[in-house]
Structure formats: structure tokens, C-alpha cells
Amino acid sequence: MHVIVGIILIYSFEFSPKPTLSPNPIINIVKAKTIDKNQIDLELKRLRKKDNEKIEKELIRQKKIKKKEEDAKKKKLAKEKLKKLKKKKEQEVKKRKKEEADIKKRKEEKIKLEQENKKRIEKEAQKIAAEKKKEEKIKLEQENKKRIEEEAQKIAAEKKKEEKILQEQLDAELEAEQQERDLTVIQKYQILIRREVNSNFNKVNLPDSLECVILIRMLEGGKVVEASIEKSSGNVLFDRRATNAVYSASPLPVPQEIRLFKKMRTIRFTFDP
Amino acid sequence: MKVISKILIVSLIFLSLPTHGVLDIKITQGIEQSLPIAIVPFGWSKYNADISIDVTKIITDNLKRSGRFDVMDELDLPQQPTEFGAINFNDWRKLGMENILIGDLTLTANGDYDVSFRLIDIYRGKQIAGFRIPSKPNLLRRVAHQISDIVFKELTGTAGAFDTRVAYVTVKKNKDKKTHTLQIADSDGYNQQVLLRSSEPLLSPAWSPNGEEIAYVSFEGKNSAIYVQNILTGKRKKVAAFEGINSAPNWSPEGSRLAMTLSKDGNTEIYIISLHSKKLTRMTNHNAIDTEPTWSPDGRKLAFTSDRSGGPQIYEMDIRGGQPKRISFEGNYNSRPSYSPDGNFITFVHAVNGSYHIGLLDLNNGRIKTLTDSKLDESPSFSPNGGMIIYATIGERGAQLAAVSVDGRIHQRLGLQQGDVREPAWGPFLK
Amino acid sequence: MSIRLLLILGLISFLFGCSTDKVKEDVVVAVEDLSSQQDKINSVDSDAQAYGTEDSTTSRFSQLDDPESPLSVRVIYFEYDSSQIRSEYRSAIEAHSAYLSENIDTTVTLEGHADELGSREYNLALGERRAKSIKQQMLLLGASSSQIRLVSYGEERPAVDGHDELSWQKNRRVEILY
Numbered sequence A: 001m002h003v004i005v006g007i008i009l010i011y012s013f014e015f016s017p018k019p020t021l022s023p024n025p026i027i028n029i030v031k032a033k034t035i036d037k038n039q040i041d042l043e044l045k046r047l048r049k050k051d052n053e054k055i056e057k058e059l060i061r062q063k064k065i066k067k068k069e070e071d072a073k074k075k076k077l078a079k080e081k082l083k084k085l086k087k088k089k090e091q092e093v094k095k096r097k098k099e100e101a102d103i104k105k106r107k108e109e110k111i112k113l114e115q116e117n118k119k120r121i122e123k124e125a126q127k128i129a130a131e132k133k134k135e136e137k138i139k140l141e142q143e144n145k146k147r148i149e150e151e152a153q154k155i156a157a158e159k160k161k162e163e164k165i166l167q168e169q170l171d172a173e174l175e176a177e178q179q180e181r182d183l184t185v186i187q188k189y190q191i192l193i194r195r196e197v198n199s200n201f202n203k204v205n206l207p208d209s210l211e212c213v214i215l216i217r218m219l220e221g222g223k224v225v226e227a228s229i230e231k232s233s234g235n236v237l238f239d240r241r242a243t244n245a246v247y248s249a250s251p252l253p254v255p256q257e258i259r260l261f262k263k264m265r266t267i268r269f270t271f272d273p
Numbered sequence B: 001m002k003v004i005s006k007i008l009i010v011s012l013i014f015l016s017l018p019t020h021g022v023l024d025i026k027i028t029q030g031i032e033q034s035l036p037i038a039i040v041p042f043g044w045s046k047y048n049a050d051i052s053i054d055v056t057k058i059i060t061d062n063l064k065r066s067g068r069f070d071v072m073d074e075l076d077l078p079q080q081p082t083e084f085g086a087i088n089f090n091d092w093r094k095l096g097m098e099n100i101l102i103g104d105l106t107l108t109a110n111g112d113y114d115v116s117f118r119l120i121d122i123y124r125g126k127q128i129a130g131f132r133i134p135s136k137p138n139l140l141r142r143v144a145h146q147i148s149d150i151v152f153k154e155l156t157g158t159a160g161a162f163d164t165r166v167a168y169v170t171v172k173k174n175k176d177k178k179t180h181t182l183q184i185a186d187s188d189g190y191n192q193q194v195l196l197r198s199s200e201p202l203l204s205p206a207w208s209p210n211g212e213e214i215a216y217v218s219f220e221g222k223n224s225a226i227y228v229q230n231i232l233t234g235k236r237k238k239v240a241a242f243e244g245i246n247s248a249p250n251w252s253p254e255g256s257r258l259a260m261t262l263s264k265d266g267n268t269e270i271y272i273i274s275l276h277s278k279k280l281t282r283m284t285n286h287n288a289i290d291t292e293p294t295w296s297p298d299g300r301k302l303a304f305t306s307d308r309s310g311g312p313q314i315y316e317m318d319i320r321g322g323q324p325k326r327i328s329f330e331g332n333y334n335s336r337p338s339y340s341p342d343g344n345f346i347t348f349v350h351a352v353n354g355s356y357h358i359g360l361l362d363l364n365n366g367r368i369k370t371l372t373d374s375k376l377d378e379s380p381s382f383s384p385n386g387g388m389i390i391y392a393t394i395g396e397r398g399a400q401l402a403a404v405s406v407d408g409r410i411h412q413r414l415g416l417q418q419g420d421v422r423e424p425a426w427g428p429f430l431k
Numbered sequence C: 001m002s003i004r005l006l007l008i009l010g011l012i013s014f015l016f017g018c019s020t021d022k023v024k025e026d027v028v029v030a031v032e033d034l035s036s037q038q039d040k041i042n043s044v045d046s047d048a049q050a051y052g053t054e055d056s057t058t059s060r061f062s063q064l065d066d067p068e069s070p071l072s073v074r075v076i077y078f079e080y081d082s083s084q085i086r087s088e089y090r091s092a093i094e095a096h097s098a099y100l101s102e103n104i105d106t107t108v109t110l111e112g113h114a115d116e117l118g119s120r121e122y123n124l125a126l127g128e129r130r131a132k133s134i135k136q137q138m139l140l141l142g143a144s145s146s147q148i149r150l151v152s153y154g155e156e157r158p159a160v161d162g163h164d165e166l167s168w169q170k171n172r173r174v175e176i177l178y
Helices: A002-014 A037-198 A236-249 A258-262 B002-016 B049-065 B089-094 B137-156 C002-020 C035-050 C055-065 C087-102 C120-140 C165-171
Strands: A212-218 A224-231 A266-271 B022-027 B035-039 B043-045 B069-071 B099-107 B113-121 B126-135 B165-174 B177-186 B193-198 B202-207 B213-218 B225-230 B236-240 B246-251 B257-262 B269-274 B280-282 B290-295 B301-306 B313-318 B333-339 B345-352 B355-362 B368-370 B378-382 B388-395 B398-405 B411-414 B420-426 C075-077 C108-113 C148-154 C173-177
Touching (some): A037 A236, A037 B022, B035 B137, B049 B069, B049 B099, B049 B137, B126 B137, B177 B213, B193 B213, B202 B246, B202 B420, B213 B246, B246 C120, B257 C120, B269 B290, B333 C120, B355 B388, B378 B420, C075 C087, C120 C148, C120 C173
Parallel strands (some): B035 B069, B035 B099, B398 B420, C108 C148
Antiparallel strands (some): A212 A266, B099 B113, B113 B126, B165 B420, B202 B213, B213 B225, B246 B257, B290 B301
């Protein structure tokens, strides 16, 4: 657990960048309105749709006009054909002139229409472009806002971190002091326990230079509830005497403070008389 | 700087906290103490309760007498279980009693007994050893000794010597007449049997390695002579009755030869006789007193007493012959050597300023330890497990037998009988 | 006539004199109060009674039984752990040796003993050595080997049963037994 904490701390140490501000375009942020991007998108969509519809309508209208015109044309042609038949000769010239005039007119009208259409389309395009530009502007504005916010957040977060680190430092120092105090207390109990077990370890007639390791667990109050041989001495009697020593010495002297007790509730005894 | 200090603090936290919360403690000392044990009176059924009491008492007395145990008083027993299931482990743990012995005697259909017992490890809640021993009624004493040996071995790590016998000489004075007897008894002094009775002196009983025969010196023929007697049958044969002294018999480890002291050739010298062929081999050739030969357990050497340097000292020589080498250098009187079963020590009579004590010579480093304070001690010999030395002493109650542990800490008096008791010899392990 | 009377008177007085010179019944034993010693000496007495009138044998047993004679010394004492004969016993040993050399049919047993200090077997050998040293002296002074028998009892037959120096002194001895 401690290892993880430490690693995190170290990593956090190593990777903390210097808090600097990146170069920013100066933007007038007058209205700090929170613009919902989604709404903008929807608006854009709607506008586009509208435009498209407009254009479509226009195109349809134009189609209709064209059709009407064609119908008119047809009618006219038919009429004129009759007229022609009647006044063919008379009006051939007139016709021709008229036709020419009409053609001209028509051409001019066409051109006009086309121009108008063009214009309109251009206008539309311009509109769209303008709108687009607007959108972009808005987007940019938003992005800048965001960036600034993020920067602000970053700064705030870093400040927090620093505070945290300071706090942790303080805590660590306090903790260390506490540990030192605990250590002395625990060392004291270590000595007491060692003395108890020493005076209960009956080594009469045991062969020299043997060693065994006994692992014990205690309940609060020092009562030994589990004693297992972690490493046998190879001599049954030696192991048994060591185990008996620990049980005889039970309950072992332990601190009353539970927090401290927990730090030493498991003890590894090495018997090496 | 900030970074460094941070790292330091973190590492401090690592170092001070025990890894995984386990505290390490090293135990480098200990105490030398007698081992606590509770002996619960053995259960009985269907017959005379006295017998089970006897078995329990024999075991209790044995373990107490050994000086190695702290036997719980019967009145302090929290319960008296006779089988494993009836043991209340908590009761015993509360009293800090590590080991208890429980048992049971049952009479079988043919009039014999079944003796079962269990030695329990209270802290672990398990049985250390448990046996069922069938026994004829007249051998229950031996069973009690065998159980004592098993308990002793399990808890001290060394073999017990309770199922053994000792031989000794008694002298009783009746007006002006003295009666000498050669007797054997159980290691606790009970079950005494007279092997020989005589109006003339007896000395130096020596057990054969298989425990079936005893060699001894008798003056019944108006001179010292060596006899070998079968313990079971009582039959005996005269092994050496030469002119002069015939004494100090000592068996070879394989049991077919006797080392002895003879002065038939003009001076006390050491000889070896083969019991089958009667072939005699002379080992020493010196005009000094050479006597009290004893065989090393590996059969390779003889230790003996010689005063060739002016006063009695201990010498060792190779069984194949050669120059004896002196091995005792402290004090002006050292005699009657006897090897320990493992061949590392010799016990002997060690006199300092006219006080005769029992000494222990460490053959590995030549150091001598004085084991007794009493001043008229003699005839030391080891128990077969090498833990105790039995010897004769003279105290307020006259001549009696006593025993001392090899480390000198445990002292026992063997109260065998009235009158003088002397010349003890501890027999081998019984089969 | 008066000379005859004188002779008769002399004879009578001589007879009386002889009777007054008869062997005394009570024997003064040098030191021991061992019953066995008593017996032996008493038997000497009874022998003496049998041989009451013969000159030669009378003189022999009078030597042995004469409390004034050095032959009456029947126990020789020794120092601790020693078989050296003390000078005070020289005359006694000389007397015994002379007696033996004069009476070649007589045999003597030298019984060696020791005090209880130290080990038994060693003391057995020590007793024998003490007896031997006396035998050697005797051989030098005219006795022959076949007349002297040696036995050692070591510490097994103490003269005194105490556990002190006085008792031990009394046990470190060789007994000369005829």
C-alpha cells in the first residue's frame, strides 16, 4: 500500500510541469455567456436547412417558371403559327423582328434571371459564408474561452496540488515523528517480550548451535493464539521447547493502545541460544 | 532540495514500519530448569486399585529422583483424566503445565495386565507418545520403569536409565561376626535380591555387557579369587584363583573376556583372560602397583590405576599392548577409573588434600571436575545412559550409596538398607 | 651326709622353682584384640600345656609368647599409602626372621591390610605390597621363602571400624600369623 502511495507521490513529483502560461491571442471577452455548442450546431443546421430549402424552393420556383415559360412559349408559338399562317408574310418581318426582339428580350431576361439567380446564389453563398464565418468566430471564441478556462483550472489544480504536497509533507513529518515515538514504544515492548520469552525458554540439555523460528499471532492483551514453526531446528525437542516458551510467556506484554498493538500483533521469534 | 527531503521522508516511513507488520525478536538466552510435568494417577478397573497406584508412584518417584523434573503435587491436579478425550486442555494451560502423563490399567481375561499411557503436549493439544504394554503381574514394576524411560527420553532428549539394575555389597555386623552379601536391586532400590552370602569379604561386582552375569571377588577361599555368576540360575564358576591377588574383574565390551589384576608373577599386574579358552594375556610389566583395569566402550583401550610415578594415577594403554600413558595430572591420588558409555569421560576417585571425592575427567581436553563434596567417596561407575554416576560414600548413616549427575547439579542418596552398603555397579540397559 | 641333704633340698627347691617358672596362663598380646588372634594364641597356649615340661619346646614357645621378647610384636604399622618399614620395627622383624631361620618347619602368614581411604582394589595391592616388603626383609635376614605365605585383605578386614585418623592408623598394618 505504502509502495503505491510512494510511487504515486514520486511520479507526481517528477511529472509536475512548471506552471507557465501559453501565448494567447488577445480576445475581447465581453460577454462571458456560456454558449452551448450543441445549440450552435443545431442553429447552424437549421440555418443551413433553411438556406437549402430556400435554394430548393428557388430552384423549384425557377423550374416552375421555366415550365410556365415553356408552356407560354408553346402557346405563343402556336398562336403565332396561326398568325403566321394568316399574316405570314406580313409579319414575317415583324415576326422576325419581333422574334428577334423577343429572343433578345428573352435572352436578356434569361441573362437577367441568370444574373439574378447568380446574384441570389451569390447572396446566399455570401450569407452562408458570412454565417459560416460567424460560426467560426463563435467557435473560436468558445475555444479560446475554453482554453482560458482550462488554463485557469490547471493553475487552480496545480495550486491545490502544491497545497496538498505541503500538507502531505507536514503530515509525513508528523507521521515520522509519530513513527519515531511508536518505534521507541515498540522497542520497549520488544525488550519486555524478549525478556519474558527468555525466562520461559527451558534450554536444559538441548544440543548447542541449534536455531528455529516461531511465528506467533496475538489477540489484544497479548494472548498468544497461534504459534507456528516457520523454520524447524531439525530437533523435535528443541522446537517443542521453543513453542512452549512462547505459550508459557503468554500473555505477552503489549501496549494497550490498539493502534500500536496492531503494529506488533504478529511476532517472529528466532531462537538461537 | 524539496524533492530530496520528500524522498527522505518517504524512505523513513518505509524503514521504520515493520515489513508486513511482523516484529522480529531474537531469543538468545534461556533458563536451565527442571521440566514441569503432571502425572495423573493411572486409571484402574476391575481389580485392586493399589496396583495402579503403585505404577503411578514408581513413575513419579523415578522422575522426581532424577532431579530433572518438577512434578506437580497430586493435590494440585485440576482434573484426573485417564483418556485423551477427557482432558480439559484449558484447565492445564491456565496452570502453565506443558506436559501431562495419563494412563490406564486393565486386567485381561488371562490374569495379565494391559498398561496404556499417553504423554500429552498441552500447548499443542496433541499426544507426544502413547503405548499399550501388556504385562504379567510380577513385571509391572518394570513396565513402570519403562514408561519412566519413555517420558524421560521424550522430554529431556536423552535416554532414561530407570529400567536398569544396580549391584552392590552389603556388610552386616552381628556381635563380632560380619556377614557379607552381594545383591542386585532395581535402579530405585526396590526389588532387592541376594545373589551370594558369605562370612568372608566380597568386592568389585562387575556386570557382563548383556546383564546376565556378574563377576566379583570373594575371599571365601581365604584368599582373593574371581568368580562369575549367572544372575538367573545362580550358577557360578571360579575364573581366577592363582597365588596372590586375584581381583578387579572388568568385562570386555563384547562380553567374552575379563581384564583383571593378578599378582601371581610377583607383583600386581593387569591381565586379560578369555572366558572360553582361559588363555591369559599379560598387559603390564612394571614393579609398581598396576590394578583396577577398565575397558573403553569401543574395546580399544584399557584404563587402569598405577603408582609407577610415585602415587596412584590413571593410565591408558592400547589393548594390543604397548607403553601405558598417564592421563591424570591433578592431585596426588587418582584411582579406580571407569569410562562413560560414550567413551568421552572417565570417572574416578580423585583425592585433594586427603579428601577423597568423585572426579570426572574429560578425555577430550584433560580437564578434571570434582563432582562431590563428601570426603570418603569411592567406586564410581556410570549409568548406562551416561547421565548419572553411582558411587559409595561414608556419611552420618554409615556407608551408603549415592549418585550424582554428570554436570554435578543433581545429588541422590540411595537408601537401600541398614548396615553398610558399598561397591555399587550400575547394570546395562535391560532388554 | 649334709651334702646329700643339700642336694635333696636343692632338688626339691629346684622342683619348686620349676613349678614357679611354669608358663604363665595369661598371655599379654602386644596390641590386637582380634578374636582370631586370641584363638591362635590360645591354641599356642594349649599346645604349650601339652608340651609343658620339655626344655627345647618350652624355650621355643616361651620365645614367641614372651611379652618381653620382640617376637611378641605381631603387627607392624605403616604410614599412609606406604609400604616402608619403620625403623622401630626392625628388631621385631629381625627376631621373627631369626626365629624362622632357626625353626625351618615353622610357617608364617603375613596378612597385609590397608585403611579405607582410596579405592578398594588399590588398597588390596597396597596390603600385599606391605606384606611383601616384610617378607623381603625376612628373607634377607635368614628366613626361607617357603616358610612365608602372603595374603592381602586390603581394607576389607579393618582392625578398627572408625572413620578417623586414629582408626585408619590402626588399620594400616601387616599381621604376622603363625
